[in-house]
Structures are given as structure tokens and as C-alpha cells.
Amino acid sequence: MELSKVVSLTKRMGGFETRPYLSWPWIFSLSVVGLSALVLAYPLAILFIRSFAINPPGEPTAWGLEGWIAAYNDRAVPIAIGNTLLLAVLRITITTALAIFFAWVVTRTDTPLKGVIEMSLWLGFFLPLLPMTMGWILLLDPQYGLINQFLMKTFRLSSAPFDIFSYWGIVWSHLAFSTSVRFLLMTPAFKSMDAALEEAARVSGSSNAGVLLRITVPVLAPALLASTVLGFIKSLESFEIELVLGIPAGIYVLPTKIYDLIHWEPPLYNRATALSGIFLLAIFALIWLQYALLHGRQYTTITGRGYVVRPLSIGRWRWATFGVSLLFIFVMILLPLVTLLMGTFMEFFGHFDMAKPWTTRHWMQAFSDSVFLRSLMNTLILGIGASIVGAILYVLLSYYIVRTRFAGRKTVDILSWLPWGLPGILISLALLWATLGSGGLVKVLYGTIYLLVAAIIIKEMPLGTQILKAGIMQVSNELEEASMVSGAPWPRGFCRILLPLLRPTLIAVALIVFISAVRDIPTVIFLSTYQSRTLSLLMLDYIAEANMERAAVLGVFIVGLIFAFLLIGRLLGMKRVAVES
Amino acid sequence: MQRFRRKWFLSSVTCGLLSLVLAHLASGQTKPSSQEQWEKTLAEARKEGKVVVYGPPGATVREALTQGFEKAFPGISVGFLGGSGAAIGPRVVTERRGGQYLVDVFVGSSVMLMNTLRPEKALDPLDRVLIFPEAQDPKAWRTKRLEFSDKERRWVVMMTGYVHLEVAVNSNLVRPDDIRAFKDLLDPKWKGKIALTDPRIIGPGQVGFTFLYHSKKLGPDYIRALGKQEITPLRDHRLLAEGVGRGKYPIGLFPQPTQIQQVISAGLPVHPIGKLAEGSALATGFGSLGLANRAPHPNAATVYINWLLTKDGQTLLARGLAYASRRLDVPTDHLPSFMVPEANESYFEMDHEETLKRRDAAVALAREIFGG
Numbered sequence A: 001m002e003l004s005k006v007v008s009l010t011k012r013m014g015g016f017e018t019r020p021y022l023s024w025p026w027i028f029s030l031s032v033v034g035l036s037a038l039v040l041a042y043p044l045a046i047l048f049i050r051s052f053a054i055n056p057p058g059e060p061t062a063w064g065l066e067g068w069i070a071a072y073n074d075r076a077v078p079i080a081i082g083n084t085l086l087l088a089v090l091r092i093t094i095t096t097a098l099a100i101f102f103a104w105v106v107t108r109t110d111t112p113l114k115g116v117i118e119m120s121l122w123l124g125f126f127l128p129l130l131p132m133t134m135g136w137i138l139l140l141d142p143q144y145g146l147i148n149q150f151l152m153k154t155f156r157l158s159s160a161p162f163d164i165f166s167y168w169g170i171v172w173s174h175l176a177f178s179t180s181v182r183f184l185l186m187t188p189a190f191k192s193m194d195a196a197l198e199e200a201a202r203v204s205g206s207s208n209a210g211v212l213l214r215i216t217v218p219v220l221a222p223a224l225l226a227s228t229v230l231g232f233i234k235s236l237e238s239f240e241i242e243l244v245l246g247i248p249a250g251i252y253v254l255p256t257k258i259y260d261l262i263h264w265e266p267p268l269y270n271r272a273t274a275l276s277g278i279f280l281l282a283i284f285a286l287i288w289l290q291y292a293l294l295h296g297r298q299y300t301t302i303t304g305r306g307y308v309v310r311p312l313s314i315g316r317w318r319w320a321t322f323g324v325s326l327l328f329i330f331v332m333i334l335l336p337l338v339t340l341l342m343g344t345f346m347e348f349f350g351h352f353d354m355a356k357p358w359t360t361r362h363w364m365q366a367f368s369d370s371v372f373l374r375s376l377m378n379t380l381i382l383g384i385g386a387s388i389v390g391a392i393l394y395v396l397l398s399y400y401i402v403r404t405r406f407a408g409r410k411t412v413d414i415l416s417w418l419p420w421g422l423p424g425i426l427i428s429l430a431l432l433w434a435t436l437g438s439g440g441l442v443k444v445l446y447g448t449i450y451l452l453v454a455a456i457i458i459k460e461m462p463l464g465t466q467i468l469k470a471g472i473m474q475v476s477n478e479l480e481e482a483s484m485v486s487g488a489p490w491p492r493g494f495c496r497i498l499l500p501l502l503r504p505t506l507i508a509v510a511l512i513v514f515i516s517a518v519r520d521i522p523t524v525i526f527l528s529t530y531q532s533r534t535l536s537l538l539m540l541d542y543i544a545e546a547n548m549e550r551a552a553v554l555g556v557f558i559v560g561l562i563f564a565f566l567l568i569g570r571l572l573g574m575k576r577v578a579v580e581s
Numbered sequence B: 001m002q003r004f005r006r007k008w009f010l011s012s013v014t015c016g017l018l019s020l021v022l023a024h025l026a027s028g029q030t031k032p033s034s035q036e037q038w039e040k041t042l043a044e045a046r047k048e049g050k051v052v053v054y055g056p057p058g059a060t061v062r063e064a065l066t067q068g069f070e071k072a073f074p075g076i077s078v079g080f081l082g083g084s085g086a087a088i089g090p091r092v093v094t095e096r097r098g099g100q101y102l103v104d105v106f107v108g109s110s111v112m113l114m115n116t117l118r119p120e121k122a123l124d125p126l127d128r129v130l131i132f133p134e135a136q137d138p139k140a141w142r143t144k145r146l147e148f149s150d151k152e153r154r155w156v157v158m159m160t161g162y163v164h165l166e167v168a169v170n171s172n173l174v175r176p177d178d179i180r181a182f183k184d185l186l187d188p189k190w191k192g193k194i195a196l197t198d199p200r201i202i203g204p205g206q207v208g209f210t211f212l213y214h215s216k217k218l219g220p221d222y223i224r225a226l227g228k229q230e231i232t233p234l235r236d237h238r239l240l241a242e243g244v245g246r247g248k249y250p251i252g253l254f255p256q257p258t259q260i261q262q263v264i265s266a267g268l269p270v271h272p273i274g275k276l277a278e279g280s281a282l283a284t285g286f287g288s289l290g291l292a293n294r295a296p297h298p299n300a301a302t303v304y305i306n307w308l309l310t311k312d313g314q315t316l317l318a319r320g321l322a323y324a325s326r327r328l329d330v331p332t333d334h335l336p337s338f339m340v341p342e343a344n345e346s347y348f349e350m351d352h353e354e355t356l357k358r359r360d361a362a363v364a365l366a367r368e369i370f371g372g
Helices: A003-012 A024-050 A066-073 A076-108 A114-126 A129-140 A146-155 A167-191 A195-203 A208-219 A221-237 A240-249 A254-262 A269-294 A317-344 A361-367 A372-403 A409-421 A424-436 A449-459 A461-474 A478-485 A490-501 A503-519 A535-544 A548-580 B002-048 B059-072 B085-097 B110-117 B182-186 B204-214 B219-227 B237-245 B257-265 B298-308 B311-321 B353-357 B359-370
Strands: B050-055 B077-082 B105-108 B167-170 B194-197 B232-234 B251-253 B270-273 B281-283 B288-292
Touching: A024 A269, A024 A372, A024 A409, A024 A424, A024 A449, A066 A269, A076 A114, A076 A167, A076 A208, A076 A221, A076 A254, A076 A317, A114 A167, A114 A317, A114 A503, A114 A548, A129 A146, A129 A167, A129 A240, A129 A317, A129 A548, A167 A221, A167 A240, A167 A317, A167 A461, A167 A503, A195 A208, A208 A221, A221 A254, A221 A269, A221 A409, A221 A461, A240 A254, A240 B232, A254 A269, A269 A409, A269 A424, A317 A548, A361 A548, A372 A409, A372 A449, A372 A461, A372 A490, A372 A503, A372 A535, A409 A461, A424 A449, A424 B085, A449 A461, A449 A503, A461 A503, A478 A490, A490 A503, A503 A535, A503 A548, A535 A548, A535 B059, B002 B050, B002 B298, B050 B059, B050 B298, B059 B077, B059 B298, B059 B311, B085 B105, B085 B110, B105 B110, B105 B298, B110 B288, B110 B353, B167 B237, B182 B219, B194 B204, B194 B237, B204 B219, B204 B281, B204 B359, B219 B359, B232 B237, B237 B251, B237 B257, B237 B270, B257 B270, B288 B298, B298 B311, B353 B359
Parallel strands: B050 B077, B050 B105, B194 B232, B194 B251
Antiparallel strands: B105 B288, B167 B251, B167 B270
């Protein structure tokens, strides 16, 4: 290579650094980051400031610490914090083990019917929590639960063996959803791992379990840790199941407490925001832990040498992995799903002893609702818009955080976590304040579906960026550098090399955002108007009048809708595999 | 002096008669003027073409409050946004502070209207817009006049009034005669056998606790004694109703009436007890009405409010919410008898301004007993 060409190339690459410096793509990237910081920091700063507002409605704004003092002076708060942590630790321990197992089974082994196992685990992610919990109560209530009654009669037990209204009942009811979330977060990383590492271990005499524990898990540490941190935060925030199962048993968690404050009339948002500060503290602690554990290590699994995604043959053990997977799917996903589906055809959910227990009227009523079609249209626009725009934004943000050396990228990294520090309803309120407190250009967004798209993108930013960060960390820089050395500008290298390698991860992120958009209620509750009502808000209408049957119909319909998109996503993924092969 | 008195008397009588004649003439003029005013308002409303209503959550009430009006007044569509007071109240406050005046009419709880929207000056007085004679016909209403939450009788109309359900029992486990008074619940044999709709959050439990707290025969001491009965607070109305029906909780205190009706129709042995010896309360639930200040469609709002207070409007509202209307000509055949107030009975009004102000004390005691 001529000296002049080398000099020109090194200039383009920002000196002999492996990471690129300022050029026009970075100006674009910076503007994306600036916009993200604005949409994240501005509403949350407003929320934080308003947590010090102590005036009742209608009176001039007054500031003080009363909200914070009242929130933390509450004697019930330490107990609630203890319960929250205990439940989160229990859930995270169990689901981490289960999710690693399933991700390994689906991506790294020759277990039969892996595709079916994967799709079934996805199902667990988008089953509606409230109707599913009602299904579990029907099965495991100590007084009248069908499974308890069956076991008591069969084994002549004097008392019910299971009680759904307990710590373990709460953990159990979360298991399908939480394991599925962790599985979804981990699978793309497992899929992108070079099989040569595992094969080398096998050649060196390592067992199946040895390969999993000594090679697969350590190599995938960033993805596993990111998913654990995300899962832990999600566990801290969870409240629907705790509300239904915890309160009758006297188990209160922090989100239940925040829920109370929000549902006070007039709502005590200052105290709710103050209590949410605990989540922010937990998030900062977990981010620090993640940095401390991963700092200075190399987790690249995809390099310029090319990589192999061939699954390992685990011999007869594949039937054992198949059996365990099938058992989990049957008990944790199919059983409550069938109960849910059955519930939509029952006159009154769970009452088999009525004269005419079966009916299709809930389906007829749900689909003949005058606002159904409009809500469906809004949901599709919201889901597709948020998943596409969100995936693009998250990949740019992740790239900025992982690959560049710009000052402030750590700040942006921390900022990207913030939306998970607050319950969805507070994010909704923050965006409402931010939108209506801004200039005319922003105000016009109010009442449109675009504001809901923005809200979902913000809400899912921690998940999207963390998954994509882990994905980018697995891809070696040398691929892009090779592209630049060959004369390709940065955007071409980014689009032609990195994005195709990240495609499974991007599709997973887009699907997760889509699912979240379709299911979400609290994040959009203050932003939606009668013109931008979504299916999930329509479902809330049914839940409000305790019409669980009609709510379950919409729940099943939403599951079907998501399943259709999941199939599309999977077909896209399959196409990639076909091209590669 | 006597002449003067006679003169004064005659002139007084003449003046009185003159006033009566004038008043009669004036009233004769008001009637056509009221009709004219209505027709003019209706024509203007049709030009506006829309009315925006923020109302209660629920699909049934949404359909009742939109489709009924649109059928009655073709050409005026209803934009309806439903939600609990906790969702609607802060939204309206923020909208208004951001210069967005989007809503015309509020239908919801008196708590939201009186405690959040009125202090925020988000309401306009209703007396100015009540122009349709049927809407305010004194003979039609339970107390011979429209009932208001506010003492000024101008801002928040209480349209519905149902007897708050006090207790439901599992008739296989508890004889209804065993529970004739609230004090019967203190019997040690019911310890650990009572479930209660959680009084710490908005809902029937909070209404019930406020009633107990302010009842002269019961009061805070009774509530404290009740707290020692190892009561289970539940937030899911359906869970409570089913728990009573399946015998998990033999006694349900302040359950949600529609859920109790559902489990009864499902064949479960549940017996509702609407009224106990210490009296009972009349609740408005989500059935209060307010006019938005700076309404974007003022004429359509006027038409909507007047329609809602007629027999047709109230029939749809009462069915949509599964409550009783305070209008006497509205059918109650959609309700169990225990929810329908008796004509000559006096009830504790849960949604009057004074009661609303004192609600916090009852909730504080509930928190003291149940934590949180």
C-alpha cells in the first residue's frame, strides 16, 4: 500500500485508533444521542422536580421536602422493601438457571423440536398476566383450587398442598413470564456464539455440563449479566401479581405501595416519585456492579475469521433436555393458556356447575365493540412504529456506547437505564407534563399515536440498548476495520457488516418492543385519548368492570396478533439461515 | 294614622297583585324563551358537531354514554375517554396548565370533581346550562330537586344514588339472620372469617369505612374492634365475591354489588345484606356530573348535560354503571332490590362536600389497622 493511501486511511480512521473519531456519521450519531438524552432526561427531570411540589390541586405551586419525608417516614416501607428484594432474589435465581438452560437447549444443542420449544417460550412472554393469575388461582387456591382438590382426594390429604396466596405462589405465578423474558434476552447472544469454542472444549475431553458451565456461560457473561440486571430490575418493579396474590396474604411490596399513592384521590405523585428513588438507587448499584464485573475483559465471539453456529451433539441427553423443556412448557405455559382460552368461552370463568356454562357471547361482544377496529389500527401503528424506530435508535445508541470514544458515553449509558427506574404510570405522567409544558410544536403531538410511540420507545430503551450492547460487544471491531481499510465509508460498513451480524438480535429487540407496545397499559395511560386508544386500553375498560371473560378474549386476541408477528420475525430469521447455508 | 294604614294596606295589596300579574306574565314569557333557547343551543351544537366527555372506566358505560346520545342527536358525535379519577384528574389538570382545553363534560366520582377539578377551577357552574325543563323537573327527582355534592348547589350534580352494599354472606356457612347489625361482626366466632374490600384505596371498601367512621352508633372505636377480627383486605372485587361464594370467606364486608350479583347468577350460595341496623349509606359512585370550564364545544356540552339528566339519559347511565338513578321515573329492573333506595328512608350521603372532606380520617384509620 502506498504511503499516501495509508496516511489517508489513518486519517479517516481517526489516527491509528481502532475506534473511529468525528466524521459526518458521528455528527448524525451525536444528534441521535442528543435527542435521546433530551427525551429521557427532560421528562424525568420534570418528574423529579415536581416530586418536591407540595401544593394541593388548585393552589399556587409550593415547594418542600414533605412528600419525600412522608414517603420515607412510613413504617411499612422497610417491610415492603424487604419483601420486594426477597421476591426479586428468589425469582432471579430460579429464572436465571432456567433461562440459561433453555437458551442453551434451543441454540447450542441438537435437542428435538427446538423450534417448537423456542416458540412456546416466546408464548410465555406475551400471555396477559392478570387473566393468567386468575387461572392459577382457579387451579391452586387452597380452598377450591382444582389441582389442590384433586390431590387432596387422590392422596387423602387433610389440607391443601399448595397455596397460591404466598411468597412461593407469587414466585410460581411469575415463573412463565420471567423465564421467558430472560430466555428472550439471552437467546440472541447464545445464537451468535462461535461453536468452535465449544467444539475445542469437547475435543479436549470436557463433558456437556462442563462445556456449558466452563465455556458457554463465561463467554456469554455480558449478555447473561445484562439480562440478569434487567430481569432483577423488572422483578423489583413488578406489581400486578403481588397486588392480587400478595395483599390477601399480607405480603406488601414497594410497587404496591407506589400503586396506592398513585391511586389516591387526588394522587400523591410526589410521594410516589420519592419512593421510586429506591429503584433508581438499585439501578445505579447494578450498573456499577456490571461495570465492575465486566471491566477490562474481552467478550468477542464473532471475529474476522468467520464463525460457526452449528449445534453440539449431546447424544442421548437430548431426550432428557427435551423432556424437561416439554414439562416446563406444559405446566407453566400451556396449562394456564388453555385455562385462559377456556375462560373466554365460559359464561362465568371457572364455574362449571352452571346450567349453561359455555358461551361464545364474550367473543361476539368483544369484536362488536364500536371502538374495536380503531383500537386495533392504533395498536398496529403503535407496535410497528415503536419496534422499527426503537430498534434503529437503540442500535445507534448501543454503537455509540460500545464502539466510540466520545466523552459522555457512560453518561448516556446510565441515562438509557433511567426509564426502568420508574413505574410506567410515572413515565406516562412525566411525558404528559413534558409535552404539554413545551412549545406549540411539541404540543401538537398530544392526542396522537406518535406520542404513544415515543413513550414506548423510551420505556423499552433499557432493554433494547442493553441487549444490543451485548450483541455489539460480541462482534469484533476488525470486521468493520477491514471494511474501512477496503475503502468503504463507515455507513456502508455499519449497514453491510454489523447490522446483518446483529440481525437476530435486532429482530428479537423489535419483537420485544412490539410486544411491549401491544400489551402496555400504564406507560400510555395519560397520553392516549379517545382518538388514540389501543387494544390494551380497551382491555382495561373490560377489567375496570371486572369482565374478566371479555378481557381474556382481548388477551387471547393480542396473543394471536403477537404470535403472527413472531412467525414473521422467525421467517425473517430463517431466511437469514438459508442465505448463510 | 288609620287612613295612612289603610292606604298603605291598599297600596301593598295592589303592589302584590301587580307583582303576581307581572310574575305570571314573565313566566308566560319564560316558557317560549326556554324553548327558543334550547332550539338555538341545539342548532349551534349541531354546528359544533362534537362533544368531548371524560367519563368512568368500562365498556358498557362508554357505549351507553356515546351511542344513546348520538342516536338522540344525530350530527353530534361523542368523543369519550374513560378512566378512574386517579387517571382523569391529573390529566385534566396538566392539560389545562398546558393551555389545552379539550373536554366539555365530566362524568365521574364526586371525589374527583370536588377534590381535584373544582379547586383547579376546571368546572363551570351548571345552573346556567340547565335549560331543558325535563332535566330539572322537581317531581322527577328523589328529593324533589336536583341533588348537588357542593353546598352552593351549582357545580357537581349527583345523578345516581344506590344503597351501598354492606355485607354478603355464604348462606351455607352463615345464616343471614346472624348478621343483623354491624356489631354482630364483632362476635368472636367470625374471627378470621371476614374479607373486606380494601378500604385504603378508592372503592366500596373506602366508602364503607367512611360510613362506619362517621356513624354516631359505630365510629372509630368500632372500626378498631373490627380490626381485631383478623379481617382479610382484598383489592380484586371478583376475588372477594368468589371467595364468599366458594366459602373461603364466609362473610364479605363492603363487596362490589355487581360482582355479588354475578356470583349469585352463577349459582353460588351468596346472600347479600343491603342494610344493617345501624343504617346505610347512599353512594353516587361514578355518577356525578360537571361542566368543564372553557369547554371547546359549549353548546354541544349544554345539549349533552340536559340530555343526560332526562329520563332517557339517566336510564342509559344507570344501566351502563349498574347503579340506581336519583330520578324516580328511571327503571331499576336491572338492579337487585338491595341497591335501590327506599322512598322514605334516610341514608347517609357519601358524596356530600362535608363527607368528602372527612374521608381522609377514615382512610388513615384503615392504614393504621391494615398497614400501608
